[in-house]
Amino acid sequence: MRRLLLLVSVVVATSLANWLGWRYGAVIWPYGTVVSPMPVPEDGKVLGGIYVNDYFDLSYPLPQGWTEGLAGPDPSDAGYYVLSSLVPQSEQNAAIMIVAQDMFFASKSHGNIAEMVHDFRQAMSEVDGMMIDREPTEVKVADRLFYRVDFSGVGLYRATFTTESRCHAVSFNLTARDPELLADLALSVDKLSSARKQDAGSPVPYCIENYAVPENLLRRVEPTPVGPKFMPIPVRIIVDTEGSVKHVHVIRATPEQRKSIEDALRQWKFKPYGLNGRAVEIETGLMFRFTVAEK
Amino acid sequence: MTQLARRWSLTSIGTVMLGATALSGPAFAQAQDRGGFDLHRHFAQNFTPDHRGGGGGGGSGGGSTGGGSTTQQSIDPGPRGGDRGAGGAYPGLSQGELAFFTASTDVFNEVDAVANGLGPRFNMTGCGGCHAHPAVGGSSPPTNPQVAAATEMGGKNTVPSFITANGPIREARFVRNPDGTPDGGVHALFVITGRSDAPGCNITQPNFAAAVAANNVIFRIPTPVFGAGLVEAVPDSGLQATFTASAQQRRSLGISGSFNHSGNDGTITRFGWKAQNKSLLIFAGEAYNVEQGVTNDAFPNERENDPNCQFNNLPESTTNLTDTTNGASPAAGFSQDIIDFAAFMRMLAPPTPASSSTAAAQSASGTQVAAATADTAIAAAASSTSSTSPTSTSTNSSTSTTSTSSTASVSRGQQVFKNIGCQACHAVNQTTGKAAMTGASNMTFQPYSDFALHDMGTGLADNVSQGNANGRQFRSAPLWGVGQRLFFLHDGRTSKIDVAIQQHASQGSEANGVISNYNQLGLTDRQSLVAFLRSL
Numbered sequence: 001m002r003r004l005l006l007l008v009s010v011v012v013a014t015s016l017a018n019w020l021g022w023r024y025g026a027v028i029w030p031y032g033t034v035v036s037p038m039p040v041p042e043d044g045k046v047l048g049g050i051y052v053n054d055y056f057d058l059s060y061p062l063p064q065g066w067t068e069g070l071a072g073p074d075p076s077d078a079g080y081y082v083l084s085s086l087v088p089q090s091e092q093n094a095a096i097m098i099v100a101q102d103m104f105f106a107s108k109s110h111g112n113i114a115e116m117v118h119d120f121r122q123a124m125s126e127v128d129g130m131m132i133d134r135e136p137t138e139v140k141v142a143d144r145l146f147y148r149v150d151f152s153g154v155g156l157y158r159a160t161f162t163t164e165s166r167c168h169a170v171s172f173n174l175t176a177r178d179p180e181l182l183a184d185l186a187l188s189v190d191k192l193s194s195a196r197k198q199d200a201g202s203p204v205p206y207c208i209e210n211y212a213v214p215e216n217l218l219r220r221v222e223p224t225p226v227g228p229k230f231m232p233i234p235v236r237i238i239v240d241t242e243g244s245v246k247h248v249h250v251i252r253a254t255p256e257q258r259k260s261i262e263d264a265l266r267q268w269k270f271k272p273y274g275l276n277g278r279a280v281e282i283e284t285g286l287m288f289r290f291t292v293a294e295k
Numbered sequence: 296m297t298q299l300a301r302r303w304s305l306t307s308i309g310t311v312m313l314g315a316t317a318l319s320g321p322a323f324a325q326a327q328d329r330g331g332f333d334l335h336r337h338f339a340q341n342f343t344p345d346h347r348g349g350g351g352g353g354g355s356g357g358g359s360t361g362g363g364s365t366t367q368q369s370i371d372p373g374p375r376g377g378d379r380g381a382g383g384a385y386p387g388l389s390q391g392e393l394a395f396f397t398a399s400t401d402v403f404n405e406v407d408a409v410a411n412g413l414g415p416r417f418n419m420t421g422c423g424g425c426h427a428h429p430a431v432g433g434s435s436p437p438t439n440p441q442v443a444a445a446t447e448m449g450g451k452n453t454v455p456s457f458i459t460a461n462g463p464i465r466e467a468r469f470v471r472n473p474d475g476t477p478d479g480g481v482h483a484l485f486v487i488t489g490r491s492d493a494p495g496c497n498i499t500q501p502n503f504a505a506a507v508a509a510n511n512v513i514f515r516i517p518t519p520v521f522g523a524g525l526v527e528a529v530p531d532s533g534l535q536a537t538f539t540a541s542a543q544q545r546r547s548l549g550i551s552g553s554f555n556h557s558g559n560d561g562t563i564t565r566f567g568w569k570a571q572n573k574s575l576l577i578f579a580g581e582a583y584n585v586e587q588g589v590t591n592d593a594f595p596n597e598r599e600n601d602p603n604c605q606f607n608n609l610p611e612s613t614t615n616l617t618d619t620t621n622g623a624s625p626a627a628g629f630s631q632d633i634i635d636f637a638a639f640m641r642m643l644a645p646p647t648p649a650s651s652s653t654a655a656a657q658s659a660s661g662t663q664v665a666a667a668t669a670d671t672a673i674a675a676a677a678s679s680t681s682s683t684s685p686t687s688t689s690t691n692s693s694t695s696t697t698s699t700s701s702t703a704s705v706s707r708g709q710q711v712f713k714n715i716g717c718q719a720c721h722a723v724n725q726t727t728g729k730a731a732m733t734g735a736s737n738m739t740f741q742p743y744s745d746f747a748l749h750d751m752g753t754g755l756a757d758n759v760s761q762g763n764a765n766g767r768q769f770r771s772a773p774l775w776g777v778g779q780r781l782f783f784l785h786d787g788r789t790s791k792i793d794v795a796i797q798q799h800a801s802q803g804s805e806a807n808g809v810i811s812n813y814n815q816l817g818l819t820d821r822q823s824l825v826a827f828l829r830s831l
Contacts, residue, residue: 069811070800070801070803070804070807071803072549072803072804072805072808073549073551073767073804074750076551076552076553077553078551078553080546080551082549085549085808087811092811092814092815094815095808095812097548097549097808099546101546107539108539119543120543120546120547123543123544124547127544127713127714128710129710129713153710153714154707154714154715154816154820155820156715156815156816158547171546173808175812175815177815229556229558229561230557230561232553291561
C-alpha cells in the first residue's frame, strides 16, 4: 500500500511539474526538476554591475560608477520594450537606455535594421537644431553587427547602437552632456558579450514572420473575447518541431485577455516548419484584437 | 432647464458678458429677477489680466506621490500676463454659427439651482464656474468657487480638505470600493441637503476624510476646452499619421503610447484626462450629470436615487419646444443644454500664443517670462513667490535688452522642446479633415498633443481605468494655452511648470528618457524651455 502511494505521488508530482513547464515554458528535466523558465525580452536585469538579457543573449558591464535608473514602462502594444535605464550614481550628466522593438509589430515596416537606422537618422535630422555627427556606420561588437548613428543638439550629445536579434531591433541609446563623455560611453559598448552559457540547451528558434496564417495552421481555437475591446494585443509564440505551441508570450494585455489567449494558443497546431529537409523550432508573431462584446 | 429660465438667461447676456465686474470669491454675477425666477445666474468672466506670478498657491497634493524633485528652486515665473487671447469664437464663423456660439456661451455660463436640475449631488453649479481661467472655456480660476458653492442657499456641506480657497477646482474619485474591488467613479463633493430649494432632502456627503486617510481618493481638475472643435474634427487617420511620424524619436526615448478607443464603434476617443470621451456631446452630457447632477438626454438617470431628493421630472434638461432665444439663435433656443455646451466648445477658438516678441514685452511688464542669464532668471523666480508683484530684475530702461533676450530665450526654448523629445508626445501639429464648422476644414493647428495615452508611471498613476486606459496612462495633455494656466497635471498638484515637468518622471513612466534629457540640460536651456511653454 505504501509503495502504491509513493508511486501515485511521484506520478502526480511529475505530471504537475510537466504541466507547469508546458504552461509557463519552463524546461523540464527527468524527475520533474524545473531548470529555468523560457526567457522573454523584458526579463533582463542588472546583476553584479552587469546587465544580462538571456532572451537577446546580451551581457553588458555597466560603466564604472553607474547604476540602474528609473524603470521604463511595460512592453507596448506595438512590441516596444524599455529593457533598462542606466545612470551615473553621482551627477546627472549622462544616461543609457537599452530598448528593443519587435520588428513584427513596428508601426512602420522596415525590411531590415539598416533601413530602420537610416529612417531614424532621417527623422533626427529633421528635428529643429539637431545635427547628425556620424552617419549610420557599421560596427562589430561581440561578433554582432551594430549600426551606429551620432547626433547632437541643445548641448546634448547622443549615439545609438542598433543590432538585430530574434527579429527585434535592439538599441543602446547613449546621451551625455559633452562629447568626451559620450566617447567614453561608446567605448563601454565594446564590452558587450554573449550571455549564453557554454552548455546552454536548445538553440535559439528561427525567427519567421507571418507564420501563423491559415495555410500553416492545422488547428485553430479562438480565444474568448474578454476585457476592453479594440486593444491591439501582440503575441509571440514558439512552435516546436512537431508543430505544437511550445511557448506563448502575450506581450501586452490585461490579465484576463492574457489568460484567454494563452489558453487558446496552446491548442493550436501548425505544420512543422521545414529547413533543409528537417523540421526546426521557430518563433513567430501574431496580433489579436477583440472587437465583439465581452462574454 | 425651464424655458423661462433660458429666456431670462439670454436677455441677461449683455450684462454678464459685457458689463460684469469681477467679484472676489465665487465669480458669479447675481442676475436680476426676470419672469419671476430668481435663481438663475451666470458665471462672469474676469476681464482683468491676471499676473499671478508663481501660480495659484498649489494644490494640497495629489492622491499619490510624485517621482520628480520638488525641492529645487522653481524656474517658473508663473502664468503669462497680458491679453488672455482666449474665450472668443472661432474666426470666420457664419452669422448663424456666431449667433449659436453667443447664445451657447450664455448657457455654458449659467448657474444651476435645484429647480434647474442641480444635484442631488454635485461638484459645482455651472460649467463656467470650473472652466473659467483665463477665460470661459479654460480651467481652474485663482479663487476656487467650490468653497462658496458648498454653502450657497443654505447648503450644509463640509468643504473637504483637498478643496482650498486658492487651490484648484477638483472632482474626487475613489480608487476602490469598500470590498476592495475597483471603483474609479466620481464621488461628488457636495449634496443639496440644507439648501432652501431642496426641502426634505437629507442625504450626506461621502466620508472624504476617511478616503483621504486611506489613500483611496484621487483628483481631477477641469481640462480647458479651447479649440475643442478642431480636435474633434481631426480624422482618426490624421491622429494615426501624426503618431506614426514621431515613431522614430519615440523609440529612441523609451516612449510607446497607444490610443484609447470607443467600445461602441472602435474609433479613437480623445477628450478627457484619459481620452475616455468620444465626442464633445458625450463629454458635455457626462459632465452635466456627474459634475452638476443635471440629467439630460445623453445621461437621463440620476446617480443618487433618494426619493426625498428628487424634485424634477427626468431628464431635467431636454429639447425645448419653443425657441428660448426669441429668434436670436433658434439652434440654441430649441436645443437642450448639452447640445449648447457642445456647440460652445466646438466653436470656441484655440488659445492664442504670445508671439516671441509679445511674450517678451509682457514678461517685462508683468512677471518675467525669461531672463538673459540663468542667474537673473532664478532671481526673478525667487522673488516672485508672492503672486502679484512684478518681479522682473530688469528696469524700464532695460526693457528692450530684456525683450531681446526673452525673445531669444523663447525661441531657444522651442528648440529645446523639440530636441529633448517633448514633442514626441506633445505633438505640435494636427490637421483637421472635412468639418461642418465654417473655416475648420483641412486646418493645421497647434494643440501640442498626440491625443494618445502614455504610461506616466507610479508617480502620476491614479489607478483608475477608463476605456483602454489603465491606471497609469493619461492622454498627452494639450499644451496650447499652458502659458496662462494656474494648475498643472491631472490633479492640479502643482502650479509650477518646471515641477510639472519633473513629475513626469517616476518608475514605469514613458517620459523618463525625456526628463533625463531635461535634467542634463544647462540651467539656461531649462529656463528657456519654461519660457517657451509660458509663451503658449
